[in-house]
Each structure stands twice: as structure tokens, then as C-alpha cells.
Amino acid sequence: MTESVMSGSPGPREMSDGHRAVAFATCRITPEAQNAALAVLESGWVTTGPLTFDFERKFADWVGASHAIAVSSCTAAIELSLRALRLRPGTPVLTPTLTFCGAVQAIVHAGLQPVLLDVDEATLTLSPETVAAAASRTRPGAMVLQHHAGYPAPVPELTEAAGLEPWAVVEDAAHALGATLGPQAVGTLSGATCFSFYATKNLPIGEGGAITTGDPSLAEALREARQHGMSHDAWGRYGPSGSWRYTVGTDGMKANFTDVQAALGSAQLTRLDDWQVRRAELADRYDRALADIEGVTLPPRPPAGQHAWHLYVVRLGHGFRLTRDHLVSALAERGVGTSVHFIPVHHFPYFRQLLGAPALPVADRVFRGLISLPMHPHLTEADVDYVCGLIAGLARKGARC
Numbered sequence: 001m002t003e004s005v006m007s008g009s010p011g012p013r014e015m016s017d018g019h020r021a022v023a024f025a026t027c028r029i030t031p032e033a034q035n036a037a038l039a040v041l042e043s044g045w046v047t048t049g050p051l052t053f054d055f056e057r058k059f060a061d062w063v064g065a066s067h068a069i070a071v072s073s074c075t076a077a078i079e080l081s082l083r084a085l086r087l088r089p090g091t092p093v094l095t096p097t098l099t100f101c102g103a104v105q106a107i108v109h110a111g112l113q114p115v116l117l118d119v120d121e122a123t124l125t126l127s128p129e130t131v132a133a134a135a136s137r138t139r140p141g142a143m144v145l146q147h148h149a150g151y152p153a154p155v156p157e158l159t160e161a162a163g164l165e166p167w168a169v170v171e172d173a174a175h176a177l178g179a180t181l182g183p184q185a186v187g188t189l190s191g192a193t194c195f196s197f198y199a200t201k202n203l204p205i206g207e208g209g210a211i212t213t214g215d216p217s218l219a220e221a222l223r224e225a226r227q228h229g230m231s232h233d234a235w236g237r238y239g240p241s242g243s244w245r246y247t248v249g250t251d252g253m254k255a256n257f258t259d260v261q262a263a264l265g266s267a268q269l270t271r272l273d274d275w276q277v278r279r280a281e282l283a284d285r286y287d288r289a290l291a292d293i294e295g296v297t298l299p300p301r302p303p304a305g306q307h308a309w310h311l312y313v314v315r316l317g318h319g320f321r322l323t324r325d326h327l328v329s330a331l332a333e334r335g336v337g338t339s340v341h342f343i344p345v346h347h348f349p350y351f352r353q354l355l356g357a358p359a360l361p362v363a364d365r366v367f368r369g370l371i372s373l374p375m376h377p378h379l380t381e382a383d384v385d386y387v388c389g390l391i392a393g394l395a396r397k398g399a400r401c
């Protein structure tokens with residue numbers, strides 16, 4: 001079997017017009033993963049079952065967490081983790097505005113009230129100062145913090161600034177698989193950490209997510225809650241030693257993970273260490289090639305610990321002679337895919353209607369200059385050099401390009 005690839009710009013790297021196709025992200029499913037998934041499809045058992053439980057153990061071990069609960073998405077993971085806190089409906093939950101809209105939808109779906117906060121200008125994560133100010137204003141019951149691009153947010157400081165216990169903090173680690181805060185892995189720092197296995201994430205499965213926790217009773221509650229609150233999942237009812245009886249002791253969601261996903265995930269996991277190393281090498285190469293371009297701010301590096309390099313996000317500012325939107329278009333015309341992480345959530349009509357129009361000036365300002373460059377472990381050195389050469393050339397020519 002050959003490796004299957006999904007990317008923004010498939011096909012040969014060299015294009016007939018002399019440009020080079022460099023995809024913003026790819027989803028490579030290795031031949032081993034494809035074979036493992038095929039075996040599941042042929043086995044007659046394709047939903048949550050023994051392979052899911054096996055994947056959960058392997059994933060928890062990779063992260064260094066006591067428990068992992070595999071679910072349908074990171075969005076579902078955040079909602080389940082918040083619901084498990086059993087907060088009163090409408091309780092305020094602090095979260096950054098510079099995040100994925102789904103993470104804020106999860107707060108709304110859990111019946112809670114998102115409180116959108118500004119971000120730190122340097123790291124694009126929450127800052128203890130903004131969190132402390134918002135906490136004294138709103139008395140939050142929880143916080144959903146985000147490790148932007150894979151930069152590890154300072155979880156203990158943010159938890160303290162919010163006046164919360166670690167169990168009331170949910171980490172959105174969709175970008176942060178493999179990140180460490182000093183010596184401690186993201187996934188072991190708070191009550192519940194939520195990961196994504198979406199097609200472009202560091203561990204790509206296509207769709208899926210997981211929650212890691214050190215709390216065995218939370219792990220058990222989440223396993224029930226991902227399957228309608230039922231005491232026995234399908235394997236427990238229809239598996240070899242199953243029984244038809246079950247009870248429902250809590251509210252729950254349909255957010256389970258399948259053995260097909262688990263087969264892909266377990267096989268992909270064997271490549272993750274190499275992929276993480278490659279991402280870090282590519283980030284180093286980008287840093288070196290972009291360092292001297294006026295008006296380009298490189299991504300921050302954690303003072304201690306490991307960036308997960310899910311994304312390579314640069315900021316364009318004074319001295320850079322194109323707007324962000326011009327650069328995005330000019331790169332696209334030359335074969336290079338880019339993205340923007342993120343449109344601040346308070347810019348969207350739905351959230352403005354729901355939450356009003358809070359003043360979040362740092363997010364508003366940095367958003368205008370944000371651009372995420374291609375980043376995935378299958379980029380070559382030549383790809384990175386091509387992208388950086390284009391940016392340098394476009395920066396010299398300015399708006400005339």
C-alpha cells in the first residue's frame with residue numbers, strides 16, 4: 001500500500017510555471033496504518049472496542065498521563081470535560097478570543113458563559129494579568145486555556161491568576177501534542193487536557209480527539225459520558241462476554257471513538273516521535289531564513305520546555321512592505337498554501353450577538369499581521385527555502401509585486 005496523502009495542493013512539487021507547490025498542511029496515513037484500518041474493517045467489529053482501549057493506553061503512555069479517554073473530536077473533549085465539572089448553568093468560563101471557534105462553541109454547548117479574554121502580545125496565549133483582571137470581575141467557575149500553535153501556555157500561573165483549582169482548568173491542547181512546560185508534558189498539568197486528531201494535527205487520524213487526566217474517577221465519568229451516559233458501551237453489551245443490561249446515571253453525548261480510528265491512531269503513533277523532531281528542525285530552518293527580514297516577527301520560543309510546532313506562525317509588522325492579505329495572495333499565486341490562526345472569536349457575528357463586542361485590542365492588532373506558513377513533517381528543506389525566498393523577495397519589492 002502507498003502512503004495516502006491529503007493536502008491543500010496535491011501533485012508534483014515543481015509546477016509547470018516554475019513555481020513550487022508547497023501545501024500548508026498534509027494528512028499522511030502510513031501504509032501500516034492503512035493496513036491496520038483494513039484489518040479492522042474486515043474483522044466485523046468497527047465501533048468502540050478493544051482497539052480503542054488499547055489506543056487509549058498507548059496514547060496516555062506517549063503523553064505521560066495516567067488516563068486517556070478517546071472521543072470523537074477535541075471539540076467534544078472540551079465540552080465533555082466542562083460538563084464533568086457540574087457547574088451551574090451560565091457559570092462564567094474564561095477563554096482566549098484568539099482561538100478556534102469550536103472551542104468556544106463547546107463552552108456554550110456545555111451551558112456555560114464564555115468570557116473572551118485578550119492574549120499576551122508575545123506568546124498569543126492567555127496572560128496571568130488579563131486572567132487575574134477578568135477573574136476579579138467575573139468570578140469564573142472554570143477556564144479553557146489554549147496552547148497557541150503549540151507554544152506551552154503557563155498553566156500553573158494562569159490557574160493561580162484565575163483563582164481556580166487545577167481540576168477546574170481544561171486545556172485545549174489541539175496544537176500542543178508533544179509540548180512540555182519545563183520538564184512537564186502538556187497533558188499532565190491540569191484536570192483535563194483535550195487533544196485533536198483532526199487531519200492536519202500532529203497525530204493525524206482524520207477526525208478524533210482524546211482527554212488526558214490524572215483523576216481515575218473523572219476518567220470513568222468521561223468514558224460513560226462519551227456514550228450517552230450509558231454504564232456499558234457497545235463492546236460491553238455485544239462483545240464476547242457482554243450483557244444487554246446497562247443503566248444511565250448521568251447525561252451524556254454521542255462522542256465515542258471507533259476501532260477504525262484506533263487502528264489508524266496506534267499505527268500513526270509509532271511515527272510521532274520522528275514527526276515531532278522533524279517539525280522542530282523545520283522551525284529552526286524557518287527561523288534562520290526569516291531572521292533578517294524587516295518587519296517579520298518570528299514565533300516565540302518557550303524559555304524552558306518544548307514547543308510542539310503544530311503551526312509556524314509569524315507576525316508582519318512595521319517595516320514589512322506588504323499587508324498580510326497581499327502576502328497570502330502572492331504566496332498562493334506562487335504555489336504556497338498559508339492560513340491564519342485565528343480570526344478572533346469576538347469578530348464573528350454569532351459571538352458578538354451572544355457576548356457583545358468586548359474590547360480586546362491586542363488580539364485585534366496582532367490578527368492583522370498573523371500568517372501561518374506551511375508546517376508539516378513532510379516538508380523538505382527546499383520547500384522551506386522556497387517559501388522563505390519568496391517572502392524575502394516579496395518584502396523587497398513591496399506592494400508592486
Ligand SMILES: Cc1ncc(COP(=O)(O)O)c(C=O)c1O
Pocket residue numbers: 072073074075076099100102103146172174175195196197198208209
Ligand atoms: C485550538 C483548537 N481547538 C480546538 C479545535 C477543534 O478540534 P477538533 O476538530 O478535533 O474538534 C481546533 C481545530 O482545529 C483547534 O485548532
